[in-house]
Amino acid sequence: MLRTITLKRSFVRSYSIEPSSKVISSLKNPDLFKTKGYVNGAWISGSSQFEVNNPALYNSEGGKIAEVDSFDVEHYETAVNAASDAFKSFKSTTGRYRSEILLNLYRLMLENKEDLAKLIVLENGKPYNDALGEVTYAASFFQWFSEEAPRVPSDIIQSSNQGNRILSIRQPIGVCGILTPWNFPAAMITRKLGAAVSVGCTTVIKPASETPLSALALAHLSELAGFPKGVVNVLPSHNSSIIGKFMCEHPKIKKISFTGSTNVGKILMTQSSSTLKKLSMELGGNAPFIVFDDADVDKAVDGAITSKFRSSGQTCVCANRIFVHESIYDEFQAKFVAKLASTVKIGYGLTEGITHGPVIHSKSMQKVRQHIEDATSKGAKILFGGSKLPDIGENFHELTVLGDVTTDMLISKEETFGPVAPLIKFSSDEEVLQMANDTDVGLAGYFYSSNVARIFRVAEELEVGMMGVNTGAISEAALPFGGVKESGFGREGSKYGVEDYTVIKGIVMNVQ
Numbered sequence: 046m047l048r049t050i051t052l053k054r055s056f057v058r059s060y061s062i063e064p065s066s067k068v069i070s071s072l073k074n075p076d077l078f079k080t081k082g083y084v085n086g087a088w089i090s091g092s093s094q095f096e097v098n099n100p101a102l103y104n105s106e107g108g109k110i111a112e113v114d115s116f117d118v119e120h121y122e123t124a125v126n127a128a129s130d131a132f133k134s135f136k137s138t139t140g141r142y143r144s145e146i147l148l149n150l151y152r153l154m155l156e157n158k159e160d161l162a163k164l165i166v167l168e169n170g171k172p173y174n175d176a177l178g179e180v181t182y183a184a185s186f187f188q189w190f191s192e193e194a195p196r197v198p199s200d201i202i203q204s205s206n207q208g209n210r211i212l213s214i215r216q217p218i219g220v221c222g223i224l225t226p227w228n229f230p231a232a233m234i235t236r237k238l239g240a241a242v243s244v245g246c247t248t249v250i251k252p253a254s255e256t257p258l259s260a261l262a263l264a265h266l267s268e269l270a271g272f273p274k275g276v277v278n279v280l281p282s283h284n285s286s287i288i289g290k291f292m293c294e295h296p297k298i299k300k301i302s303f304t305g306s307t308n309v310g311k312i313l314m315t316q317s318s319s320t321l322k323k324l325s326m327e328l329g330g331n332a333p334f335i336v337f338d339d340a341d342v343d344k345a346v347d348g349a350i351t352s353k354f355r356s357s358g359q360t361c362v363c364a365n366r367i368f369v370h371e372s373i374y375d376e377f378q379a380k381f382v383a384k385l386a387s388t389v390k391i392g393y394g395l396t397e398g399i400t401h402g403p404v405i406h407s408k409s410m411q412k413v414r415q416h417i418e419d420a421t422s423k424g425a426k427i428l429f430g431g432s433k434l435p436d437i438g439e440n441f442h443e444l445t446v447l448g449d450v451t452t453d454m455l456i457s458k459e460e461t462f463g464p465v466a467p468l469i470k471f472s473s474d475e476e477v478l479q480m481a482n483d484t485d486v487g488l489a490g491y492f493y494s495s496n497v498a499r500i501f502r503v504a505e506e507l508e509v510g511m512m513g514v515n516t517g518a519i520s521e522a523a524l525p526f527g528g529v530k531e532s533g534f535g536r537e538g539s540k541y542g543v544e545d546y547t548v549i550k551g552i553v554m555n556v557q
């Protein structure tokens with residue numbers, strides 16, 4: 046199919062669109078395309094099926110990617126039992142062995158990276174280059190945790206009793222329930238699965254119903270990598286709330302790791318209280334991005350574009366409020382808009398040269414529209430974009446910059462999770478810190494300054510779990526990823542990532 050699309054701002058683009066089924070049939074490794082569930086080393090059928098749609102081609106010809114099997118609590122019960130049985134032997138395997146299977150999986154992901162990226166583009170909509178970046182990022186968690194696996198630390202602590210020695214050992218917590226979102230269909234699984242497996246835990250994974258295909262492809266690769274049966278179980282389902290509750294209340298599941306919204310995180314936490322489960326929660330943010338008067342403005346413009354518009358604004362660490370000092374506001378806004386105008390190409394992710402894709406579905410689009418309309422009704426000005434792009438598809442929206450935004454607007458208070466950048470003027474450090482921290486959540490934050498004293502002061506004062514100083518790109522396997530306040534708790538990735546999947550056992554040994 047070849048479409049020619051005329052966009053506002055007078056650029057015309059020829060646009061080639063392959064139906065999803067054609068992309069699937071072009072995979073170099075067709076075995077990566079799975080629509081069944083993976084339980085105890087076997088591919089099983091569910092009780093019904095649900096459609097997975099390409100957000101770029103939603104409601105158009107070729108938009109349906111697959112009918113995927115949907116699994117209910119009975120299947121999950123089987124998977125939890127399989128993971129629990131597998132744990133009996135997997136927990137005692139050596140770190141070196143687990144390191145090897147993780148490294149196998151890392152290599153397999155890289156060998157299949159083009160196909161995995163195509164699956165991500167189809168189900169998530171992000172451009173192919175971003176999807177390739179996600180595959181590399183996702184695989185890097187297996188590499189990272191393969192390096193951690195043989196080094197999980199234990200301690201000997203001095204006892205206050207002369208005849209005793211105290212040993213503290215870290216043991217795998219048991220079966221882990223992994224609940225993941227659609228915005229990183231591969232990386233949000235690998236960040237959790239890599240850590241869990243590195244210490245000897247087994248897993249039951251429920252991927253987002255929008256993006257189950259990457260998860261199933263990973264299950265297939267885990268089999269090739271030599272993971273024992275029952276260590277990785279992946280069951281797509283369109284009954285997210287029922288399955289979430291089942292996992293949180295199941296006595297054999299010892300830990301839940303969830304990435305998603307703060308609202309859902311709170312529900313899962315309540316449900317988990319019945320079994321006092323260990324939890325890791327990586328929840329919503331409202332990231333401040335501050336440009337001080339001593340910043341390198343060009344560098345800050347690049348950082349703001351990277352941070353705000355990564356995945357069309359659909360990451361938990363995207364800048365949500367861009368605060369710019371009044372003395373450089375005009376310069377920043379002019380450069381920000383000029384850079385966007387000269388670099389952005391919105392469209393279908395498999396088309397050459399596309400920089401930004403659609404939002405995931407109509408609910409996301411509604412929020413984007415609500416934030417723009419609320420802000421403009423209260424005096425914000427549209428400096429760039431501002432409109433939907435129905436000629437490309439129902440889920441496409443222009444990257445948008447709003448000027449003269451104030452703190453009473455919805456966009457200052459809530460995470461947009463979409464491609465809208467609000468610019469807010471400030472005049473002093475005290476004022477901007479107060480505005481930046483005036484939110485219930487605290488995942489990521491960013492600021493640009495060349496003054497070392499200010500850098501330390503602001504880094505210490507901002508209430509967030511992660512921070513980019515003079516950079517808008519913070520994500521990598523080595524970063525302790527997680528938030529404060531209502532952005533959740535627990536740290537994923539980094540040397541701390543294994544902690545959440547282990548419990549400490551203290552052993553007092555009398556040696557006299």
Ligand code: SIN
Binds near residue numbers: 228327362
């Ligand atoms: C997220 O959006 O939850 C994760 C983003 C990242 O890992 O960079």
